[in-house]
Amino acid sequence: MAEEPHMRTPRVVLGVCGGIAAYKAVEVCRRLVDEGVHVIPVLTDDALRFVGELTFNALASEPVQRSLWDEDTPIPHTRLGQSADLIVVAPATAHTIARYAAGLSDDLLMATLLATRAPVILCPAMHTEMWEQASVQENLATLQRRGVEIVPPESGHLAGGDSGVGRLADPAVIVARALAALAGIVSSDLAGVRVVVSAGGTREPLDPVRFITNRSSGKQGHALAAAAARRGADVTLVTASPIRLAPDLGASVHRIDVETAADMERALGEACRGADVVIMAAAVADFRPKVSAESKLSKEDGLPELVLEPTPDILAGLVAQRSKGQVLVGFAAETHDVINRARRKLDRKGVDLLVVNDVSAPGAGFDHDTNAVAILHAGGGTTMVPLTSKDAVANAVLDSVIAHQKENRSPT
Numbered sequence: 001m002a003e004e005p006h007m008r009t010p011r012v013v014l015g016v017c018g019g020i021a022a023y024k025a026v027e028v029c030r031r032l033v034d035e036g037v038h039v040i041p042v043l044t045d046d047a048l049r050f051v052g053e054l055t056f057n058a059l060a061s062e063p064v065q066r067s068l069w070d071e072d073t074p075i076p077h078t079r080l081g082q083s084a085d086l087i088v089v090a091p092a093t094a095h096t097i098a099r100y101a102a103g104l105s106d107d108l109l110m111a112t113l114l115a116t117r118a119p120v121i122l123c124p125a126m127h128t129e130m131w132e133q134a135s136v137q138e139n140l141a142t143l144q145r146r147g148v149e150i151v152p153p154e155s156g157h158l159a160g161g162d163s164g165v166g167r168l169a170d171p172a173v174i175v176a177r178a179l180a181a182l183a184g185i186v187s188s189d190l191a192g193v194r195v196v197v198s199a200g201g202t203r204e205p206l207d208p209v210r211f212i213t214n215r216s217s218g219k220q221g222h223a224l225a226a227a228a229a230r231r232g233a234d235v236t237l238v239t240a241s242p243i244r245l246a247p248d249l250g251a252s253v254h255r256i257d258v259e260t261a262a263d264m265e266r267a268l269g270e271a272c273r274g275a276d277v278v279i280m281a282a283a284v285a286d287f288r289p290k291v292s293a294e295s296k297l298s299k300e301d302g303l304p305e306l307v308l309e310p311t312p313d314i315l316a317g318l319v320a321q322r323s324k325g326q327v328l329v330g331f332a333a334e335t336h337d338v339i340n341r342a343r344r345k346l347d348r349k350g351v352d353l354l355v356v357n358d359v360s361a362p363g364a365g366f367d368h369d370t371n372a373v374a375i376l377h378a379g380g381g382t383t384m385v386p387l388t389s390k391d392a393v394a395n396a397v398l399d400s401v402i403a404h405q406k407e408n409r410s411p412t
Ligand code: PMT
Pocket: 199, 200, 201, 215, 216, 217, 218, 219, 220, 221, 261, 280, 281, 282, 283, 284, 285, 286, 311, 312, 313, 314, 315, 316, 329, 330, 331, 332, 333, 334, 357, 359, 365, 366, 367, 368
């Protein structure tokens, strides 16, 4: 991994479980260190039956960690989990896969996996019969749905002398996948870029205690703000959501809390002046009560008449006031005929990219930790992002923004 200005050394926890393929984890460790990655090996007790601690101590960036009780500090798993940019488990045994799917924290590796928000890559290795077991496949599907990346085993000779699927993926493949995951986390490809993100569902008051809103949690917008900040951008987050950002983003994200569509329109109008990239992930209310009562509505006064009026189309206003070179990204929440409706919305809205999510699909859209989107490019072309974490979706959107900027940069 080439050292760029502003780039920090990425930290990877390398989990090694008890399988014959544990010897290949040594190669994964060495290659990651060669790529400039800070590697912390965490070995299970069974892994230590297959491969020596000394080997990893000689090659890794830190000595092997093996127990919750080795260090002076009583909580090594939170230190490891919170400071990791990525966790790679190679080989991942059927036992560890089952423990992870069930959320069991019965050793240091499992506790670290549960105490992290970093992306996780699992590289299973086992005999073909074990690999094909419905329980193993279902556990892997569960983990994948939660955003865990799986590097599947290869087919070939196995330890018992037989052949079949189950051999650990080639260390070069595992390292390539790890570096790809780290590129979205620690690269500084947005250094100096001013990014504005909107998030959450606006609240339109009926009276001082009641409001109309929608199911948006703000998770997707906040993931975008966090990902942009981690990639070096100066970020302004205009949010109608109460969720908190990670403490390490305090300095690089300027947060503006808003409630209504009108508040959001004002805040964005200001924030977007001079911005390089604007991403509208907020679910802005399309209608609001025409009148918001000054005092609490009461049954005693009879059934109130609810008259709605349209809210301002904020995105349309931003398109109208956009400065030269500013990249505008809209979102679309659809439930049917998703791509066709999104393509029409892209043309109508006049944005550069439109990110569409089928909010009726399992695990996608409102309030989930995962999402599945299609990123439609105004110049044609679509990038599909299958179900994954909202962080991974955020990085895919930012990758498309950068690709768009490169394509449209006028030659000097
Ligand atoms: O917040 P989460 O729980 O994580 O869920 C994420 C999400 C589903 C809210 C997000 O991924 C998403 O799809 N956001 C856009 C939802 C939406 O309002 O879609 P829309 O098709 O109604 O609007 C199209 C675009 O116009 C959006 O960029 C929206 O921000 C913008 N808009 C809409 C109405 C309005 N009055 N002004 C606007 O600017």
